[in-house]
Amino acid sequence: MAAYMNMDTLRFLLTQVHNISDLFQYSRFKDYDEETILTFLDAIKDFSDKELFPYFREMDEKPAYFKNNSIIAHPQLKKVMRQSGEMGVIGATFDAEYGGLQMPEIASQAVYFIMSSANNHCVGYPALTGGAADLILTFGSEKLKELYATKMLSGEWGGTMCLTEPQAGSSLSDLTTAATSTDEGFYQIKGQKIFISGGDHEYCDNFVHLLLARIDGAPAGTKGISLFVVPKKRITDTGELEDNDVLTAGDFQKLGQRGYCTTHLVFGESGNCHGWLVGEANQGLKYMFQMMNGARISVGRDAVSVSSAAYHASLQYANERPQGRRLSNDGSKNPNANPVLIKEHPDVRRMLLLQKAIYEGSLSLTLQTALYHDLSRVALAEEKEKYHLLLELLTPIAKTYPSEKGREAVDNGVQILGGYGYCSDFVLQQHLRDIRIMAIYEGTTGIQSLDLLGRKVMLKNGKALELLVAEIMQTIGKAQAHDELKPYSKQLGTTLQEAKGIIDFLVPFAMKGQYERFLSDATIFMEYMGTLIIAWQWLKIAIAAKEASLNNKDTYTSKFYESKIHTMRFFYKYELPRITGLAATIKHPEVLTLLDGEEKEW
């Protein structure tokens, strides 16, 4: 079978770069050790080999579609959902008391990374179900937990998040779905939601929608949004399932991820759609953001997964395809010599290394972010805030860098195959289509960038940023111990200084009340920060590889460790310099993208 990810790299990142074993000292994770986690990952790899990867092409070629008010999806979904439930994947991080495995988030991300690399069309179904169940378990009433969460953890019922409406798009403050209070403990829900991933299919017995709506009379804007549980079929007092007036009105046909349905749902068209309030009224957006933040990290992780699959597919081609010859010293070629494998050509090697640098660096960032999530949950009281702030700051970057640069990585994978890369007979064009959605799902790159600069950098007067700088400085300090790593550590330090300069330039605009100007180049700032953060991750990886080599750790071969250092060098030579000019762009005195006065001619 074709490779779609590298287990050694994943294990190395978990155990030697991010030291997952540090987590097992905390009582929440006391039942785990490295071996149990790695064994679990092996089981997931086996499951992915057998039940996910073989259906990857087919789910693209036979996409989910809408027919007779329902969605026809691939029948393999039934096995995916049930087995994800049985293996504990859906509730991997949940408390044991709710039937979860109480596993660290970093391990759960590793699990989904494997599954999504094998088949990114599948994982959204169990992953969103887990996210929805998590919301109920965190903020819902005991009754909601009891009635809905168990069936979701087992994969029998699917879960979704229902935010987007046709007229509002990314602007959540314009939601109009209405919730009308009744005397019977539920609300009557009425409205339409679009782009609802995994919103309906025949392989789950029921769907539990976590839906944002506005209670009659609630304040305008985001302050008047509440969160509801709205099942497709509601549970009667006698425990039966009855129709809850949730109509499936369509399935959006997409460029990629065609096996993952994207539904249009109509709630309460017959005035008989019951919803149950989760937590307090008008606090819905805050609750939803717990799920949303998790979903953002997961979208980034899925982008890493597609990049991983594309890298391995193009690597395999480069390892098998003979074409052309290497140049001799004087630039000539001997036409009588045998052609070489294309991976011997420098430009092909560059494209392979670029993919590897982007996807492995991004994977490290996903795990780093998940680790902060774990620490924000289990660390001592005074440290919790630290890790929470780091998590908040890294979330938009962990979503965006893999989505934006992963696209470039996959694109280079296509290019390695030349004309074949563009042909439907080869899988690379599917990866290219699949990954394109990641910069759109759960808040576009523009929205993530506003979040990073407008909210996260400003958080607690810049405290999150200070903490991040401290973390990066710690890595820089460690690298200084190794002569071989000093130049990169210095380069990262210079970049970090420049980042501070950019922030010092931008923040005064917010202070001066020029808020639109402050944020006008937020996307460029995101590009700068994303690259800086991945450079940091690569230095961490190089330190771990260096130390393992020095200590004669033979968990992996010396070639394995050398390859990590080589890829770090590649990132620092080819990628980090790409942001050199962006500081000048951001600090440029001309403001060209604000509408000021009359509209220009386009």
Next chain:
Amino acid sequence: MAAYMNMDTLRFLLTQVHNISDLFQYSRFKDYDEETILTFLDAIKDFSDKELFPYFREMDEKPAYFKNNSIIAHPQLKKVMRQSGEMGVIGATFDAEYGGLQMPEIASQAVYFIMSSANNHCVGYPALTGGAADLILTFGSEKLKELYATKMLSGEWGGTMCLTEPQAGSSLSDLTTAATSTDEGFYQIKGQKIFISGGDHEYCDNFVHLLLARIDGAPAGTKGISLFVVPKKRITDTGELEDNDVLTAGDFQKLGQRGYCTTHLVFGESGNCHGWLVGEANQGLKYMFQMMNGARISVGRDAVSVSSAAYHASLQYANERPQGRRLSNDGSKNPNANPVLIKEHPDVRRMLLLQKAIYEGSLSLTLQTALYHDLSRVALAEEKEKYHLLLELLTPIAKTYPSEKGREAVDNGVQILGGYGYCSDFVLQQHLRDIRIMAIYEGTTGIQSLDLLGRKVMLKNGKALELLVAEIMQTIGKAQAHDELKPYSKQLGTTLQEAKGIIDFLVPFAMKGQYERFLSDATIFMEYMGTLIIAWQWLKIAIAAKEASLNNKDTYTSKFYESKIHTMRFFYKYELPRITGLAATIKHPEVLTLLDGEEKEW
């Protein structure tokens, strides 16, 4: 009807930036003036509106396919081919004596730009037919001209270029298609060709393949390649058409350009395929490169066309879609205010300007390159070489920049539509798929980059480069006359100096016999040069706009001219700084992409 290109911008580039009227002094073009050219373009626009654009979505949704040894393509092709013939598009630049319009190449590129923006799936059919006929008219015998060229110019017969073979890919020196001499003036052809664009369909009565093959006993490598005319149906002595043993074996299904068939052809399977030698034996690659160079510029132009269509589609959406609100001074938003059009959001404006900067700058480069082509043909003897060298140097850039950066432009168009951009109901995802092939057709970006650095920069001891520098310096000098343009002229000068530094760093590797090292970062060098060249084009555009404003030229509105200068500023703020760090990458002491000794672990 939705806009797909801007006639004012095209006219302005032709008449005020590239001064097409300067060409009419030469006897070859003496029958033309600005008005006749612009009137012809209006007729093409009308034709494109009526016969091309309306079929654009449909050609994607109902792709060409293979059935019963033939290709089923869209029936509108018949009209496209015949009308392209009748209007003179196919032979627009050909000598009048051969039935051509003897129009400048720059005008012909403008014609195809309009057509391709309307429907890029169609234009390859007439364009390649023209290129193939041109080869016959330039190098073929009188008999070949008489028998084949006329029917191609009328669009009754299609023409192709047959280079690629399954085992050889980009490595033309490994071609194995065989040509065996006979006593009857023709050769017996035997071999297979793949990725043959427009290679067969029912809407042309015959196909004339310009095919590379190896005459028995010819030297190995590219020195043993000859060019042949191999028709699908050959003409008997009595003027009948008879089958020539050219079998259509398949059609490659592609990610995009699905209306443009990509065929697999088998020649001489029954030992009865006649081919006629074009020009001298073993000179085939040289001849073919006349067509190839034209095709490379045309692929770049098609990339510009798709970028243009995508820009206008996303602009239309941004002009119609209300969503969200602008930020007030303190960063808050009033949820009770009406939503604004999304084009008022700075990040959407940035994405629109980025598209505009890339596609209009690229269009200017296409026209610039075509103008050099015209001048290399008509200028006085001593100037001919100059323009020929400039044409040679710009060709790989005119192919690559629009293909690589155009993809980024289209990608930003998709992003403007958010989730809708990813849905099949909207056209942007089609543009994204269509443009992806441009970096592969007629030599991948890697191959163009080797051509630029390895051949063109080294051409005549760097003379082509010297000439280009002189052209750019002339533009810089002109810009100095306008205070408003001085900063940009200075920025361009600095970049040009740095480019020279890069070349001075690289060339010694070639001299020292480290040829593989010399070329190992050719693709990064291409990225640098492409951006520099487009910055040059934008400065030219800004000078023309500035001078027109100063002279109160009212051909276009003052807003039109301001918008050109604004977009130039955008390019110099957002795009030109992106290559700042690339000089450091290229000059970096570490060499990471050469296979040296044992293979690394991937």
